[in-house]
Amino acid sequence: MKLKRSLLPLAGFALLLVVLIVGLVHSPEKDIIASPLIGKAAPQFTLPNLFAGKGPVSSAALAGHWSLVNVWGSWCVSCREEHTTLLMIKQQGRVPIIGIDWNDDDADAMQWLQRLGDPYQQVGKDPDGHVAVDWGVYGAPESFLVNPQGMVVYKQIGAMTPQIWQSEFLARIGPAAPGGATSAAAPVVSTAAGSGT
Amino acid sequence: MSAGRRAHTRTASHARTAWAAAAATALLAVLLALGTPRVALAVDSNPPLPTPQMQQRYLALTHQFRCLVCEDESLADSPASAAADMRGVIHTLVLEGDTQQQVRDYMVSRYGEFILFRPPMVWRNAWLWGAPPALMIVGILVAWRVLKARRRLIDEDDGLTTDETLNS
Numbered sequence: 001m002k003l004k005r006s007l008l009p010l011a012g013f014a015l016l017l018v019v020l021i022v023g024l025v026h027s028p029e030k031d032i033i034a035s036p037l038i039g040k041a042a043p044q045f046t047l048p049n050l051f052a053g054k055g056p057v058s059s060a061a062l063a064g065h066w067s068l069v070n071v072w073g074s075w076c077v078s079c080r081e082e083h084t085t086l087l088m089i090k091q092q093g094r095v096p097i098i099g100i101d102w103n104d105d106d107a108d109a110m111q112w113l114q115r116l117g118d119p120y121q122q123v124g125k126d127p128d129g130h131v132a133v134d135w136g137v138y139g140a141p142e143s144f145l146v147n148p149q150g151m152v153v154y155k156q157i158g159a160m161t162p163q164i165w166q167s168e169f170l171a172r173i174g175p176a177a178p179g180g181a182t183s184a185a186a187p188v189v190s191t192a193a194g195s196g197t
Numbered sequence: 198m199s200a201g202r203r204a205h206t207r208t209a210s211h212a213r214t215a216w217a218a219a220a221a222t223a224l225l226a227v228l229l230a231l232g233t234p235r236v237a238l239a240v241d242s243n244p245p246l247p248t249p250q251m252q253q254r255y256l257a258l259t260h261q262f263r264c265l266v267c268e269d270e271s272l273a274d275s276p277a278s279a280a281a282d283m284r285g286v287i288h289t290l291v292l293e294g295d296t297q298q299q300v301r302d303y304m305v306s307r308y309g310e311f312i313l314f315r316p317p318m319v320w321r322n323a324w325l326w327g328a329p330p331a332l333m334i335v336g337i338l339v340a341w342r343v344l345k346a347r348r349r350l351i352d353e354d355d356g357l358t359t360d361e362t363l364n365s
Contacts, residue, residue, distance in 0.1 A: 103278050129285065130282070132279075133307065134286075134307065135307070136309075138265035138266055138279045
């Protein structure tokens, strides 16, 4: 009986330890990454084109195919880090990348793209961040995968890497249509594949 | 006689020190509870809204949301550029006539419930709201039992000493 009572504080301490460890493992950061936009329609937007003279950039560009929406800024260090990966994604040609140049200086942004290469199909500029906030962005870079139905499927916070592109994005997009979109032979090959199955 | 008075003075000064310490602790506790005084930093560059009601709604809202870049600061106090953008959006929504609830719903739909400093009182969050009062009740019960046990020990102790004094 005496032994049992003296064990009580120890049991309480053990319980507290379990609660704290669970709290640490389920840190709020992990909840943030699960953006509430996932599984919802991508927010609509129309932004002026970063390159003056070109037409506005809008969410209409996302309709009917997979797209990658990348929020970036020339002030952002991790954006510099992921830039080569974005160029690789462009070269792969699986999805167009729509850029949202957030909170940036136009001249800096254009110089950045001229110097490092331009991975974007279109870049809209969002100097006051209204569109970025509508997409639930709180840091750059953030990349959203939007499916052909216009639904946000995945969100990457922080720099894109070839590994993440492979495991989180391409895995969701599915296998490439044989021949690829850029090849002229693509329709023929895909019909052949379709009849084969 | 003089020794007695000295002893008396000493106890009095002890008591005074104890009182001062207690008062200082209480004051500190009250100050901490009230929170650090809100220093008006020139963080927010948005122009004041046209009506005092709107301005009040805007200020109430910016203090309710967490800046996700520096998590323990409110949007109103955060110098981060993401916070400035969120303030800009809230400013626009209030100007367009949105109610506090509408703005809250919008922000939660974009950033999730984590952006709220005060999580909503719904069943899903029952443990969050229920745990602190429950723990407090447990703590009070434990403290009460410990104090009771200690009093009993002291009483027994006193009895023993009296016995021993009598015996010697």
